[in-house]
Amino acid sequence: MLIISSVIFATITFLRISFPTEQMLLYTALINGGVLTSRMILLNSLIVDITNHENRGKYFGYNFGLFMGSGLIGNLIGGTLGDFLGFGTALLITGITHLLSNTFLFIVHEDKKHHSEVLLKDIFNLRDFNNLQTHIIKIHLIRTFLIGFGAGLFVNFGNVIFKDLFNMKPTIIGVALAFAQLGASLGSIFSSKLSKKFGAYQFTFFMNILVIPLIISFSIVRDPYIFTLLYALRFSFMNMTNPVSTTIIMSYIPQNKITTISSFRNFLNFIARSLAALMFGYITSLSNGYSYLFLISAIFYFISLLLLKVLFKPILNDEIFIKLYKKTTND
Amino acid sequence: MRNLLYYTFFSSIAQSIYRIVFNLFLRDIGFNNTFISHITSLEMIGSAFLGLLIGIMGISLERN
Numbered sequence: 001m002l003i004i005s006s007v008i009f010a011t012i013t014f015l016r017i018s019f020p021t022e023q024m025l026l027y028t029a030l031i032n033g034g035v036l037t038s039r040m041i042l043l044n045s046l047i048v049d050i051t052n053h054e055n056r057g058k059y060f061g062y063n064f065g066l067f068m069g070s071g072l073i074g075n076l077i078g079g080t081l082g083d084f085l086g087f088g089t090a091l092l093i094t095g096i097t098h099l100l101s102n103t104f105l106f107i108v109h110e111d112k113k114h115h116s117e118v119l120l121k122d123i124f125n126l127r128d129f130n131n132l133q134t135h136i137i138k139i140h141l142i143r144t145f146l147i148g149f150g151a152g153l154f155v156n157f158g159n160v161i162f163k164d165l166f167n168m169k170p171t172i173i174g175v176a177l178a179f180a181q182l183g184a185s186l187g188s189i190f191s192s193k194l195s196k197k198f199g200a201y202q203f204t205f206f207m208n209i210l211v212i213p214l215i216i217s218f219s220i221v222r223d224p225y226i227f228t229l230l231y232a233l234r235f236s237f238m239n240m241t242n243p244v245s246t247t248i249i250m251s252y253i254p255q256n257k258i259t260t261i262s263s264f265r266n267f268l269n270f271i272a273r274s275l276a277a278l279m280f281g282y283i284t285s286l287s288n289g290y291s292y293l294f295l296i297s298a299i300f301y302f303i304s305l306l307l308l309k310v311l312f313k314p315i316l317n318d319e320i321f322i323k324l325y326k327k328t329t330n331d
Numbered sequence: 332m333r334n335l336l337y338y339t340f341f342s343s344i345a346q347s348i349y350r351i352v353f354n355l356f357l358r359d360i361g362f363n364n365t366f367i368s369h370i371t372s373l374e375m376i377g378s379a380f381l382g383l384l385i386g387i388m389g390i391s392l393e394r395n
Contacts, residue, residue, distance in 0.1 A: 033374030034381030074347025087356035101341035270379030281368025
């Protein structure tokens with residue numbers, strides 16, 4: 001499946017470069033989005049398949065680290081390639097690299113003993129939750145939608161935003177977004193440690209508060225260096241809180257329902273981002289559109305901050321929550 | 332496992348180059364933000380539905 005999705009991605013990329021008509025771009029967008037997302041899910045499944053309980057955590061860690069690191073390198077290379085060889089050639093190189101990366105997959109030995117027998121109604125059965133779990137899941141999904149919408153207004157358009165606001169060259173855009181990616185990586189690395197040090201709730205809440213003035217500042221700041229710094233800070237703060245809140249929420253969901261809830265969460269997240277992406281086009285076509293865009297995004301983050309308080313309220317003194325990020329003696 | 336990590340490395344580089352370049356490519360060939368946002372929106376819808384489908388398939392596999 002991974003190889004098929006990679007071949008589809010490369011084919012779509014080649015088609016888009018060769019025939020960049022409106023129809024071609026629109027028709028291929030739906031499939032391409034699915035293919036890009038499926039890669040990560042399938043990759044995680046494959047890791048589960050070829051590892052055991054002893055080494056799984058280690059290899060997931062390596063995989064995540066590589067994913068973050070190569071994302072950073074890709075941002076740097078992408079901008080430079082676009083600048084010096086042209087965007088079409090850069091996309092061609094993307095397609096070829098993706099295709100060639102499959103060479104390594106041919107050597108991976110997959111465990112094919114699985115077979116599917118589970119009924120759809122079992123997967124969508126959400127009646128087995130107690131009141132606390134229902135509360136957590138409900139708020140978690142609403143927050144996912146709100147944050148997905150708030151982020152979707154600008155996160156997928158970082159390259160266009162830097163181009164429009166500062167007329168940056170692609171190489172510099174690549175550097176700016178690599179800087180943001182670095183912030184995101186550092187945020188992920190330190191999230192667990194900082195949560196133990198300051199307390200998971202206090203830390204998550206504080207980081208979520210800080211994100212709001214940062215997003216508001218995007219609508220005011222028009223110095224490219226300060227903007228890039230603030231943009232990277234926003235990425236790191238969000239990546240500091242996401243793993244913590246996800247760990248807490250998943251600890252309250254029955255083991256056999258985690259994948260179901262994660263799938264719903266991903267679905268809502270992408271639907272919210274899809275709607276927000278449409279809004280991006282309309283809002284930025286207005287004069288001062290970018291200022292409005294970031295202010296609207298900040299409103300969504302603010303509502304999700306209020307819901308974070310509601311989410312944590314019934315679990316603050318709960319045993320599971322206290323144990324999760326218990327302070328260690330070294331902290 | 333090492334081969335899978337190599338795959339992650341190279342395919343992630345390719346995808347992040349794509350993410351940096353694609354919108355700029357569209358802008359370069361004359362499309363405006365409204366059209367670019369439509370393309371991104373469709374990609375997200377594709378991600379939502381295929382992601383859900385694969386998630387369900389994943390659950391089926393997990394329980395066996």
